[in-house]
Amino acid sequence: MSYIDAPRTTCALGGALDLVNSLDRAAPIIHAGPGCGMALFTGNLGHGYQYEGYACGYATPSTNTLEKQVVFGGEDRLREQIKTTLEIIDADIYFVISGCTVGLIGDDIRAVVNEFSGSDKPVIFAETSGFKGDTYRGYDIAYKSMIDQLTVRSKKRTKGVVNLLGIVPLMDAFWQGNINEIVRLLQKIGLKVNLSGNGDTVDKIKNASKVELNIVLSPNTGIAVADHFKQKFGVPYLVYPLPIGSETSNFLREVARALHLDLEKVEKVIEEEENTFWKYLLKFTEAHVFALSNKEFAVIADSGYAVGITKFLANDLSLTPGLIAVTDQPEENLRESIRENISKLDYDLDPTVLFESDNYKIWENIKENKPNVVFGSTNDKIEGKKYGISTFPLTFPLYDQVVLSKGYSGYRGAVTLAEELSTMLISGT
Structure with missing residues (x-):
């Protein structure tokens, strides 16, 4: 009999929650049993003790579905939780993410969320039942749902602006430091980062289709999101695994070639950094x-x-x-x-x-x-x-x-x- 020993990830719901907690002034609403939120709260210990997020930790809203909801459905409970969260938490975005139980009983989360489409602040959702995959899969699912419901289609491209994808917030305990260094270097070669994965705002999410390029910093996670961006908005992407040390020079050259930057200027930046x-x-x-x-x-x-x-x-x-x-x-x-x-x-x-x-x-x-x-x-x-x-x-x-x-x-x-x-x-x- 096989069993799981010392798992290296959480579930899809965990990946979605990590993404929501990385957004600026975002309130997650967990539609799941009480154990899900508590387990993921405890899991934050494994993120280097980081409790990141506008409404994170003990403050995370959750429907805490019980036997009653499993038998009769949890849509009324979700409707109630969204309403009270809107009243109590002053956020810029409310993001419903779901767990295994409601996925099994078939709650129509989309229909309930759509009832709040006239709210002053956006209310969106992602169906992230834990059985759909691990943390990395949950990140991809939630990210695609987010751009489907928030990002505005635009044929206009803003020159020199990029999005960063592929670093799963909190799952990578060093996510903020890693992102900050990549952003610093991209700025040095003349670029501006729109979505970085660290404190992204609603406005940045809405304008995400205007970038020239999506840069995926993983040869696995984030590629599905970049593919979705390309199919939906026509934004090309470059996949380059997290550059560390001298490999960073090759990364900067690849980005420069993809965006037709001044290679001489880029080489000067590389020389300065390498020295x-x-x-x-x-x-x-x-x-x-x-x-x-x-x-x-x-x-x-x-x-x-x-x-x-x-x-x-x-x-x-x-x-x-x-x-x-x-x-x-x-x-x-x-x-x-x-x-x-x-x-x-x-x-x-x-x-x-x-x-x-x-x-x-x-x-x-x-x-x-x-x-x-x-x-x-x-x-x-x-x-x-x-x-x-x-x-x-x-x-x-x-x-x-x-x-x-x-x-x-x-x-x-x-x-x-x-x-x-x-x-x-x-x-x-």
Whole structure:
């Protein structure tokens, strides 16, 4: 009999809630049993103890459906909850997201939400029953629902404006730091970011079809949203896994080519950033032999981190890649390109790429090969101690540290990552 051991995600409802909580002045309305909201509230501990959102945590409105609603339907309860939430919470957008129970009994959420179409502030919904998938799938479902109901169709394109997709807020505990660094760099090459995934407003969502390009920072999550954008509004997109370290230079060049930017200006920005990046890393040259020399690493992470972390550690820090376990279960048609991206390294290195979320199977492989360090979750840190393997906490659940603004993307994030990794290995923690 199979079972779930130490899950690495929440459910589709969790991914939808993470998206809503990342929006500016957004009030989520959970249409589900009381256990759903409480479980996801507790799950925030695994987000680096972040309780992000305008109406989050204990303040999250929920229908708390019980046996009565399961038997007779929960539409009246939802109608009541939307009405009272509009009265009590002063938000700019109200976003109904649903759980498994109401998905099974077939509540007509669309019909109930449509009753509030004349409200001063928009009331929208997404059907995100947990059985529809994991956190990443919930993010995609809710994002597509949001642009369907809010984004205004426009044939006009605003030059030099882009949207960022693919970083799931909170699920990636370092989401704000990662987004801030990417936004900083895009601004340096002359671009403006409309939807970033960090504090997006209703106006930005409405104007999201006017951008020149959608940039997806994951080879899996967000692609469905970008495809939807393209089919609905004709907005092209570029997929580039989260860039870390020197790989950021290639990312900026790809964006520049896609938008026909002044390549000479972009190269000047890259040169300036790389000079600073390598200046800091070169300070570490002599100590490298004590901390990182001849070290093998494994990664247990979603597709975006699996690619980005592997390239940085192998190409910039000269570590040897071992097992790279991709845990976000990408579709079969995406797996080969992800595998190629992970394996496309500067040196003749051949990591083992495994698409697996089962904790037991992943650690059976790690125990056999015994890398020096594993990039994974806090649960992996506990597992690593059993076998004398150092673990760098990176992915959900991350409950052994508080994360407020730190990130690992780009040039600045890479320096932070190098500092923390080296300190961990030198100190033996």
